[in-house]
Amino acid sequence: MKIVGIVGTNSVESTNRELLKYMKQYYADTAEIEICEIEDIPVFNEPEDKTAPSAVQTLSDKILQADGIIFATPEYDHSIPAVLKNAIEWLSYTTRPLINKPVMIVGASHGSLGTSRAQSHLRQILEAPELKALVMPNAEFLLGRSLEAFDDDGMLVYPNKVKELDHEFNEFVSFVKLTNKLTVNNEFFDASKQFSWKQVANGEDI
Amino acid sequence: MKFIGIVGTNAKKSYNRMLLQYMQKHFESKAEIEILELTDVPMFNESKDQSNSDIIQEFNTKIEAADGVIIATPEHNHSIPAALKSIIEWLSFNLHPLDGKPVMIVGASYNVQGSSRAQLHLRQILDAPGVNANVMPGYEFLLGKVQEAFDEDGNIKSARTVDFLETCFNRFMKFSDIIAQLNLPEDITYQPGTFKVTAVGHNGDLPMSVTLSDDRIESIDIDTSSETKGIADVAFKRVPQQIIDGQTLNVDVVSGASITSNGVIDGVAQAVKMAGADPEILKKRKKSAGPNKQNVIEYQTDVVVVGAGGAGLTAAAKTIQDGKKAIVVEKFPSPGGNTVRAGGPMNAADPAWQNEFPAISGEKHTLKEIMDTDESTIDSEYLEDFRALKGQIAEYLKENDDKKAYLFDSKLLHRIQTYLGGKRTDLKGNTIYGQYDLVKELTDHALESVNWLKDIGVKFDETQVTMPVGALWRRGHKPLGNQGFAYIENLTKYVKEHDGKIITDTAVKQLIIEDGNVKGVIARSSDGKKVIVHAGAVVLASGGFGANTKMLKQYNTYWSDIDDNIKTTNSPAITGDGIRLGQSAGADLVGMGFSQMMPVSDPNTGEIFTGLQVPPQNFVIINQQGKRFVNEYASRDALTQAAIDNGNLFYLLADDEIKKTAYNTSQAQIDKQVENGTLYRADTIEDLAKQLKMDPAVLEDTVKKYNSYVDNGDDPEFHKNAFDLKVKVAPFYATPRKPAIHHTMGGLKIDTDAHVINKDGQIIHGLYAAGEVAGGIHAGNRLGGNSLSDIFTFGRIAADSALKEM
Ligand SMILES: Cc1cc2nc3c(=O)[nH]c(=O)nc-3n(C[C@H](O)[C@H](O)[C@H](O)COP(=O)(O)OP(=O)(O)OC[C@H]3O[C@@H](n4cnc5c(N)ncnc54)[C@H](O)[C@@H]3O)c2cc1C
Numbered sequence A: 001m002k003i004v005g006i007v008g009t010n011s012v013e014s015t016n017r018e019l020l021k022y023m024k025q026y027y028a029d030t031a032e033i034e035i036c037e038i039e040d041i042p043v044f045n046e047p048e049d050k051t052a053p054s055a056v057q058t059l060s061d062k063i064l065q066a067d068g069i070i071f072a073t074p075e076y077d078h079s080i081p082a083v084l085k086n087a088i089e090w091l092s093y094t095t096r097p098l099i100n101k102p103v104m105i106v107g108a109s110h111g112s113l114g115t116s117r118a119q120s121h122l123r124q125i126l127e128a129p130e131l132k133a134l135v136m137p138n139a140e141f142l143l144g145r146s147l148e149a150f151d152d153d154g155m156l157v158y159p160n161k162v163k164e165l166d167h168e169f170n171e172f173v174s175f176v177k178l179t180n181k182l183t184v185n186n187e188f189f190d191a192s193k194q195f196s197w198k199q200v201a202n203g204e205d206i
Numbered sequence B: 001m002k003f004i005g006i007v008g009t010n011a012k013k014s015y016n017r018m019l020l021q022y023m024q025k026h027f028e029s030k031a032e033i034e035i036l037e038l039t040d041v042p043m044f045n046e047s048k049d050q051s052n053s054d055i056i057q058e059f060n061t062k063i064e065a066a067d068g069v070i071i072a073t074p075e076h077n078h079s080i081p082a083a084l085k086s087i088i089e090w091l092s093f094n095l096h097p098l099d100g101k102p103v104m105i106v107g108a109s110y111n112v113q114g115s116s117r118a119q120l121h122l123r124q125i126l127d128a129p130g131v132n133a134n135v136m137p138g139y140e141f142l143l144g145k146v147q148e149a150f151d152e153d154g155n156i157k158s159a160r161t162v163d164f165l166e167t168c169f170n171r172f173m174k175f176s177d178i179i180a181q182l183n184l185p186e187d188i189t190y191q192p193g194t195f196k197v198t199a200v201g202h203n204g205d206l207p208m209s210v211t212l213s214d215d216r217i218e219s220i221d222i223d224t225s226s227e228t229k230g231i232a233d234v235a236f237k238r239v240p241q242q243i244i245d246g247q248t249l250n251v252d253v254v255s256g257a258s259i260t261s262n263g264v265i266d267g268v269a270q271a272v273k274m275a276g277a278d279p280e281i282l283k284k285r286k287k288s289a290g291p292n293k294q295n296v297i298e299y300q301t302d303v304v305v306v307g308a309g310g311a312g313l314t315a316a317a318k319t320i321q322d323g324k325k326a327i328v329v330e331k332f333p334s335p336g337g338n339t340v341r342a343g344g345p346m347n348a349a350d351p352a353w354q355n356e357f358p359a360i361s362g363e364k365h366t367l368k369e370i371m372d373t374d375e376s377t378i379d380s381e382y383l384e385d386f387r388a389l390k391g392q393i394a395e396y397l398k399e400n401d402d403k404k405a406y407l408f409d410s411k412l413l414h415r416i417q418t419y420l421g422g423k424r425t426d427l428k429g430n431t432i433y434g435q436y437d438l439v440k441e442l443t444d445h446a447l448e449s450v451n452w453l454k455d456i457g458v459k460f461d462e463t464q465v466t467m468p469v470g471a472l473w474r475r476g477h478k479p480l481g482n483q484g485f486a487y488i489e490n491l492t493k494y495v496k497e498h499d500g501k502i503i504t505d506t507a508v509k510q511l512i513i514e515d516g517n518v519k520g521v522i523a524r525s526s527d528g529k530k531v532i533v534h535a536g537a538v539v540l541a542s543g544g545f546g547a548n549t550k551m552l553k554q555y556n557t558y559w560s561d562i563d564d565n566i567k568t569t570n571s572p573a574i575t576g577d578g579i580r581l582g583q584s585a586g587a588d589l590v591g592m593g594f595s596q597m598m599p600v601s602d603p604n605t606g607e608i609f610t611g612l613q614v615p616p617q618n619f620v621i622i623n624q625q626g627k628r629f630v631n632e633y634a635s636r637d638a639l640t641q642a643a644i645d646n647g648n649l650f651y652l653l654a655d656d657e658i659k660k661t662a663y664n665t666s667q668a669q670i671d672k673q674v675e676n677g678t679l680y681r682a683d684t685i686e687d688l689a690k691q692l693k694m695d696p697a698v699l700e701d702t703v704k705k706y707n708s709y710v711d712n713g714d715d716p717e718f719h720k721n722a723f724d725l726k727v728k729v730a731p732f733y734a735t736p737r738k739p740a741i742h743h744t745m746g747g748l749k750i751d752t753d754a755h756v757i758n759k760d761g762q763i764i765h766g767l768y769a770a771g772e773v774a775g776g777i778h779a780g781n782r783l784g785g786n787s788l789s790d791i792f793t794f795g796r797i798a799a800d801s802a803l804k805e806m
């Protein structure tokens, strides 16, 4: 199974990146997780030609080829980082590769609270009509106190969190298999591809 | 009133911009609205702080000065646009202009529902602690079907909509007024005087005296004698400072000293009450904008050094001497690393000085042994030097044949001994020896290092030439004063006095690499701050990995086993960080499988100087069964491997007479250790054996045999080289020992300019390494005293190369 893990921040030092690296290493037998960065994506400004810049195209191609996507998001000011939002806006405005993609959301935070608010925002965002990702229901993985969470070898040191993530990840693997079997509803897929907020304004709600 | 309006998108065409422009015009008579655009705002990035850029500063100062902020947000993907989120992140990071600001949210969108979801997210975002804005509740202005909303002049067509916008705006003006009053610092007046109060501290009462003038807290004096030194000291300094700077009791407690911090705050509150004022007013005031609020600190320098041990401080001092700026980032609270632990003398051939001393017995023999070495065993790179050395020795021996000789030495002897002493073969059959050019560099420049250290301020004892333990030759230059500390003390002083900066308590976590060039480091302080140092070059000087058992086990190819619980003589900071940092830039590693152990270390602490340490002729080494298993005179390597083969833990056996030859202890210390169970004492061998859970018959037999070998002067079992005392006078002692990790010879691959070399054999631009973090010199075994020569020599070289290439 091929999975793309998106690091939801451009910070050079990020425990969300460490979390993805851990998952990549730890679940290597189950899935091939490719870690993708979003730092090089330019600032989104609604260009008229609607073409994806190369960094967006690259990410988009990887997402399209993957069986599932994991977003690892920090929480900045009770929401997801601007830079992650930026990447998502490009994807929604140009290539729309997330439509019907199974998505798992994880998040690491330095404090003990985890990233629950950012994760719920991200969920709402990914469910917007022009994204239409299939976010795994009833699942969240919040990693608090993330600065102390990994040892020198990148292993997660909290045993209960290791277990919890094993569980969530297994669920996700099943979720991916399941959704891939429910072959893409093309009509719906195309409708989403075509979706435009201007149509909505004309009363063609979706 | 003056408001700032923020267009929540950077798109060229925006109805939200039109909405703000309309408001600007429409409410002209009531308030001034200045519109700020997001077009030039860079994407927020924690690692590239641009809080000081013109654009962010413009937002910051204009918002600070405004009476309120109006944000017009579109909805993108059910939330606010990334561009708007980005400016909010900038304004909640190191700057906080929105803190307490009245904010009105409006939004225009194509569909009827307008931007309601985005507005809700924006409210949640503005409520986050880093932002902490005062968002006006209710009065949500959503402009739906926006394509039809404006006429050609940019006026809103619907009169009802205009009415509602007016209601909302009027409300916001009122709201801003009220918030402004709330934000006004409440005046406070004290009855002036000095008030003596007692607060509750961590270890009991904290008597303090607080001096108040009629409108200010002037000073806070605390009697700190009852509190524990260390972390509480920080609270005693920082908390009063923040209270006075901000004239506020809303201050951060010092982590790890919260009780002490709160004690100080409560004490001042009591004094304020005694002066007839309400401390609650002070608690509600804003925090002082001290440096503590900043969670990212950035520096710019010429050379940044990772680790303030001997190599690191040397690189920094050399940089400063050459007129450039240096910053040293050190993980621990104080500089020193393993270097402060070192025995002291450093090796450098200095024949002019050494020749003044007479030779001692055995030295000629050592030289003759070198002469007799079979040339076919010498590796080809060293052959020419080896032959030249033989020439030097032959001449010396000829000249000194019948006279009482002087002490011989030469760079060549130092070089060949470093080479021969370092040559080892591991369990896989790989043979390693010091890389010729590096060993040559070391031995050619070691003496310069001694002289350089003298210039820095280190004083050496020139009246004696010593042989550091495990050094093979007398060429040790011993500093006056306290062993390894003498170097660190003088280097630290030099760096600090010449405007070098040493940032302690801060561990480097990452290199900044741009287009393959190393451009600085990112570190994390123990109190969670991020420290970013941009530099022209990075010198890795973080020491070896002797305190990282996992890493030792991962690379080990030399020892048959490394115990999971192995102790170390090293500082706990020595965990191989620099090696990992180097690897992140693609560095190649050399000799990682080879580590040196100190066979006779304390099993609990790794220390060398506990228990009874006696000269080797008096050592009797027994295993956990009570049997001897090794020649007590064997080399460190052989003793270590024998100990590992016997289950690591072993004992040094002594009787009352042998005890008297111990050079490390006193009767009081011995009694204390016996009491603590770290040293065993018994009146009979039988009882001692019982304490050690051995079969008494076995131990008695061992002692009997050993004593007979002493009588005969011959040890047919293990061939101990020399004897002195027997084990016979009660009480008897057993000192438990285990091998402990002492030195790691392997590390980053470097060249003679201290460049770190990558896997393709190329230089990694901007990255240098010096000291124990680097490999290739000491190979399979480091000679005593050679490490100090190494760190002071390659520390200088690293700085020289970095400056030359910058
Ligand atoms: C007990 C003992 C006795 C010794 N005796 C001798 C002797 O007599 N003669 C001899 O030649 N050698 C001796 N050695 C070896 C010698 O002391 C060391 O090899 C040498 O001091 C290493 O110097 P260094 O500058 O490379 O590293 P160190 O002096 O160990 O300094 C490394 C520094 O880097 C810091 N650091 C580590 N990671 C980070 C990070 N991520 N960020 C920031 N800072 C970091 C550490 O805290 C430390 O201060 C002895 C060693 C020990 C342990």
Ligand SMILES: Cc1cc2nc3c(=O)[nH]c(=O)nc-3n(C[C@H](O)[C@H](O)[C@H](O)COP(=O)(O)O)c2cc1C
Pocket (backbone or CB within 6 Å): A046, A089, A090, A092, A093, A128, A197, B009, B011, B013, B014, B015, B016, B017, B073, B074, B075, B076, B077, B078, B079, B108, B109, B110, B111, B114, B115, B146
């Ligand atoms: C990437 C993108 C995502 C959008 N998502 C939403 C959305 O989630 N909800 C919505 O009502 N409109 C959405 N829209 C359309 C906006 O409503 C519309 O572009 C905007 O609000 C019009 O105002 P403006 O031109 O002033 O920005 C989206 C537009 C873009 C470009």
